[in-house]
Amino acid sequence: MGSRFDITVVALNEELGYINIDEAVAEITRIEKIISSWDPDSETALINKNAGVKPVKVSEELFKLIERAKQISEITDGAFDISYASMDQIWKFDGSMKRMPTEAEIRKSIARVGYRKIILNPERQTVFLRQPGMKISFGAIGKGYAADKAKELLVSKQVVAGIINAAGDLTTWGTKASGEKWLIGIANPLSKDKIFSWLPIVESSVATSGNYEKYVVFNGKKYTHIIDPRTGVPASGISSVSIFAKSAELCDALATAVFIMGKESGLALINQLGGTEAIVVDDQNKVHKSSGILFESDDP
Template identity: 70%
Template structure:
């Protein structure tokens, strides 16, 4: 269920610039955090303050990574996984709340999003080396330990217990969105009037550019990942895209992407990309994966029942499907 994000952000603020009579400047920095590309932009009174703000943002992201990373053996998440099938693990209120929200999303998506996806056996390969389709038995066995409903949470003790040895949780489909939200909240508390955080494609914004213009997000053209098919403004909101243009395999003429359905163990089919628009990046992150797994019809039906959430889906035939709140130029299409 690892995600490949394909949002292209139009900052129009790359680098630092301002005229002498401008009261604010836009400061931008790109760096690698949480194993992915982060781009942090803040609108500040001057360049020095802007870079101080960005350094504070980086420290917050690094703190979150130490908390939720399953690659860091000293993280609380790693401890939960290490003691699966043995005993409950006491965790911080912050991680407990994140896990609780993740399980609630798993419930409403009927397991299309599931943090226990990390328990899956890695039987699919998308690097060109896979020549034989896995047997039904292998696929079934690969998800034997997956199941959000198995996770035992004790609210009074702040403990998390995975009851089966080999069970694992992972935040690959929600962690970067969470980090973006937390960082945004920190910067706002520091008095930063506006900014944009792009966490590997999970994007959140507040305020406007130093020019007063709205931030823009560009949705990638599925026929050419280096081009944008539509620019959309975002105001005090977040966006996340889950997509796949490169990692897939073909068997008997059918294309299977690298995003695995945690309920069945089979790769998803029929969808090229899903873009979610909502207030919080954490929710966008999780729902982008969920809708990708659900597919076009079920995904659209699900999102249309949620307040404050919109979706844009591109299917395998390059057709665009969208919820009622998404407005695109009528000329938008890929079949040219």
């Protein structure tokens, strides 16, 4: 998935712990073979290859994942959209961009994007991308899904506690061997090596989207690599979003969506979703949070 996975388990002994970790790695590898758009033999690649041509029958697992992705697109008004992969790559964050794209280039770049063009047939379990050249990718949900599935497997093997960390999108269960809760550090966007808050999480997941690693600057304005699939323009106004929920998959998707939606709309959405919380750091480094987040300095 192009991401580093760190797996920690609490086990009776080291040998058993490494067996558990190997099982988790095998599960993550299995999922990658289904959802990777880079693997020409994956189900996802087959869907993309047949865009505008014909529906593709897929496994129940992939069908359900796409179904859930479309549901998240609905509740976020398209801020989250797995068809973002259809965008022309007019924004480059490798230092090669010398000018802003034109409005015409931006409009053209999103011509094939739109989650409503992903047609699902539950009876036949098929996926059809309506427009030729369309693509789907799970870059903003796949790591979280893989973390959830690895956790699910380990729990089924009676592993009492652990952390699956998928490049910062992580899920936990149980407690440390000492009985202490797992602590998650929220990075300061101005200095990602510094932590501005430590939060205990129990049987929960967290994912963070930030603009401090990939961006370009034109006329003094920072443009992040997180691009709004509805407009083709990079999101602005936010430095980082951390989402807390039971499912890493949901955290992964909502972190991207809230970043794009902006702090007011994003937090309004999170406050309507049960069991989901958010910490948003805006571009002035001011911290905003959903109603269920309490810092030590907050009044009881």
